Amino acid sequence: MKDIAEGYVTADGRKIGGTLMEMKNITLRFGGVVAIKDISFDIREGEIRAIIGPNGAGKSSMLNVISGFYVPTEGEVWFRGEPRPQMRPYQVARQGIARTFQNIALFKGMSTLDNIMTGRMTLMESNMAQQAFWWGRAQKEESEHREKVEKIIDFLEIQAIRKTPVGRLPYGLQKRVELGRALAAEPKLLLLDEPMAGMNVEEKEDMSRFILDVNDEFGTTIALIEHDMGVVMDLSDRVVVMDYGKKIGDGTPDEVRNNQDVIDAYLGVSHD
Amino acid sequence: MTDQFLYAVEVMINGLMAGVLYALVALGFVLIFKASGIFNYAQGVMALFAALTLVGLQQGQVPFAHLINAIFGTEVHHFGWHLPGLVAIILTIGVMVLLAIIIEKVILKHLVNQEPIILFMATIGLAYFLEGFGDVMWGSDIKTLDVGLPQGASFWVEEKTAILGTDNFYGFFIDKLDMVAALVAAILVISLTIFSQYSKQGRALRAVADDHQAALSVGISLRFIWVLVWSIAGFVALVAGIMWGAKSGVQFSLSLIALKALPVLMLGGFTSIPGAIVGGLIIGVGEKLFEFTIGPMIGGATENWFAYVLALLFLVFRPQGLFGEKIIERV
Numbered sequence: 393m394k395d396i397a398e399g400y401v402t403a404d405g406r407k408i409g410g411t412l413m414e415m416k417n418i419t420l421r422f423g424g425v426v427a428i429k430d431i432s433f434d435i436r437e438g439e440i441r442a443i444i445g446p447n448g449a450g451k452s453s454m455l456n457v458i459s460g461f462y463v464p465t466e467g468e469v470w471f472r473g474e475p476r477p478q479m480r481p482y483q484v485a486r487q488g489i490a491r492t493f494q495n496i497a498l499f500k501g502m503s504t505l506d507n508i509m510t511g512r513m514t515l516m517e518s519n520m521a522q523q524a525f526w527w528g529r530a531q532k533e534e535s536e537h538r539e540k541v542e543k544i545i546d547f548l549e550i551q552a553i554r555k556t557p558v559g560r561l562p563y564g565l566q567k568r569v570e571l572g573r574a575l576a577a578e579p580k581l582l583l584l585d586e587p588m589a590g591m592n593v594e595e596k597e598d599m600s601r602f603i604l605d606v607n608d609e610f611g612t613t614i615a616l617i618e619h620d621m622g623v624v625m626d627l628s629d630r631v632v633v634m635d636y637g638k639k640i641g642d643g644t645p646d647e648v649r650n651n652q653d654v655i656d657a658y659l660g661v662s663h664d
Numbered sequence: 665m666t667d668q669f670l671y672a673v674e675v676m677i678n679g680l681m682a683g684v685l686y687a688l689v690a691l692g693f694v695l696i697f698k699a700s701g702i703f704n705y706a707q708g709v710m711a712l713f714a715a716l717t718l719v720g721l722q723q724g725q726v727p728f729a730h731l732i733n734a735i736f737g738t739e740v741h742h743f744g745w746h747l748p749g750l751v752a753i754i755l756t757i758g759v760m761v762l763l764a765i766i767i768e769k770v771i772l773k774h775l776v777n778q779e780p781i782i783l784f785m786a787t788i789g790l791a792y793f794l795e796g797f798g799d800v801m802w803g804s805d806i807k808t809l810d811v812g813l814p815q816g817a818s819f820w821v822e823e824k825t826a827i828l829g830t831d832n833f834y835g836f837f838i839d840k841l842d843m844v845a846a847l848v849a850a851i852l853v854i855s856l857t858i859f860s861q862y863s864k865q866g867r868a869l870r871a872v873a874d875d876h877q878a879a880l881s882v883g884i885s886l887r888f889i890w891v892l893v894w895s896i897a898g899f900v901a902l903v904a905g906i907m908w909g910a911k912s913g914v915q916f917s918l919s920l921i922a923l924k925a926l927p928v929l930m931l932g933g934f935t936s937i938p939g940a941i942v943g944g945l946i947i948g949v950g951e952k953l954f955e956f957t958i959g960p961m962i963g964g965a966t967e968n969w970f971a972y973v974l975a976l977l978f979l980v981f982r983p984q985g986l987f988g989e990k991i992i993e994r995v
């Protein structure tokens with residue numbers, strides 16, 4: 393693997409910066425189950441980092457550790473060059489880390505617009521007292537947020553479902569709205585847990601395009617979990633491979649593809 | 665218009681006024697249930713506790729006086745002040761917010777992700793604790809609550825409406841306190857609706873009510889929202905406690921107004937704010953009209969049970985409540 397200590401430029405000319413997030417010797421246990429076993433890896437500014445592995449490998453658990461939903465049993469999470477103290481998920485979100493879920497977590501009773509609007513919660517300034525006594529200012533802020541949200545709606549091509557309660561939308565569109573809500577936070581780091589699961593080919597292509605565009609246009613760092621190897625190879629700059637809670641590979645898509653441990657894991661070679 | 669008809673109208677108006685108060689109590693339940701899935705059994709006792717605290721603070725009662733005197737052999741009872749109603753109300757709001765914070769820290773925090781029945785049990789425990797705590801803090805004697813609300817029938821209304829009927833009809837008999845209660849409750853309901861629809865915290869509240877995980881992921885602190893809803897519920901309890909307390913004194917039976925909210929919830933659903941309002945009005949009007957029309961034929965005192973029968977009937981035909989969507993289970 394090439395030396396990337398100070399960042400590098402990708403084949404398609406995107407500039408990748410220094411380390412944004414670093415997982416140091418993370419272990420996560422649930423009772424007897426070891427979901428993550430002493431894993432370390434980094435995420436660099438501006439890159440698209442994929443996490444792959446067979447079912448139950450611990451990929452979602454890793455994303456949950458990053459986003460604060462799970463507290464690691466051992467190990468440290470470093471963010472922007474500092475060890476991060478133990479944080480609740482909402483605190484992580486306020487640091488500029490947005491996410492989507494494997495099993496879609498939307499506000500089902502709210503419209504597409506409201507869902508995405510809620511994504512801007514961390515960016516909303518005025519507090520309760522101001523809203524009560526400073527109605528005008530709150531209104532102005534609201535309309536500014538509204539504008540940003542409309543841009544995201546245009547970007548994701550979901551104008552037609554702006555007012556639809558998301559509970560009524562088909563699966564593929566729900567995934568898209570969930571991405572929209574995460575984008576609304578203007579995150580530094582975007583975590584996507586299987587953004588293309590259950591989609592048809594056309595929907596997958598759309599989603600891939602959105603992910604690339606987000607990374608390209610806003611410089612958003614993205615960590616994503618994906619099962620479709622074709623998609624992973626196309627999208628990601630670097631890949632972490634997990635199996636049974638362990639890291640078995642880390643590198644560019646090409647490096648990973650030719651890694652014997654990875655090939656074994658995917659072909660189902662028995663463990664010891 | 666016949667006098668009989670006018671009396672019926674008067675009964676209906678009184679029913680509406682009572683209904684607004686039922687709606688208010690029901691609203692306290694709905695808010696907490698929506699945000700945390702907890703059926704707060706303690707809502708009624710919270711109203712009692714709020715009213716006790718209000719009276720105690722206003723009259724300068726020393727809290728825990730019995731306890732203090734028993735331990736230290738002192739004879740303290742009063743601070744010797746008498747606060748204006750508004751000041752006492754504001755202080756009591758502070759106490760209810762404090763109570764919300766303590767409930768979150770001591771109870772809710774430890775019960776995250778527990779079964780709803782466990783949380784329900786916890787609120788039963790809370791209800792009895794709060795009842796006892798209120799007694800120890802403020803004493804268990806019946807107190808009169810007077811924050812300067814008008815009492816008695818409104819002569820103005822009586823006079824203005826007297827011309828509607830014959831000589832036998834003296835005009836509508838409407839309690840001034842009921843009118844104030846209805847007005848306050850209406851304002852409260854409207855401001856709560858505006859708050860939940862248009863403010864940042866309101867949106868956060870709706871988000872938490874809809875999906876906890878999603879709410880966390882957009883940076884909402886569940887614990888803050890819980891403190892917020894319990895504070896609001898405490899405030900609603902205080903308002904209900906004031907209205908009811910001013911009417912019939914502050915005593916244990918005040919906590920039973922929660923029982924009036926149950927049929928309202930059966931009718932309006934546990935998650936619908938409009939449901940609580942309309943449900944409250946229907947129950948209020950329904951029980952008064954029933955007592956007026958059918959009551960005399962079957963020996964009266966129908967108000968104790970009619971609301972429940974009405975709610976039960978509704979439940980059979982619309983299990984999802986007045987405004988709930990019919991749920992068809994996916995198979």
Ligand SMILES: Nc1ncnc2c1ncn2[C@@H]1O[C@H](COP(=O)(O)OP(=O)(O)OP(=O)(O)O)[C@@H](O)[C@H]1O
Pocket residue numbers: 422425426427445446447448449450451452453454494
């Ligand atoms: N909250 C939890 N409590 C107990 N065990 C858990 C929990 N979350 C995950 N696990 C366990 O941790 C292991 C890894 O699960 P995880 O969901 O991270 O896998 P994954 O790689 O995302 O799998 P998939 O591809 O199926 O989504 C599994 O054995 C799982 O049962």
Ligand SMILES: [Mg+2]
Pocket residue numbers: 451452453494
């Ligand atoms: Mg997973």
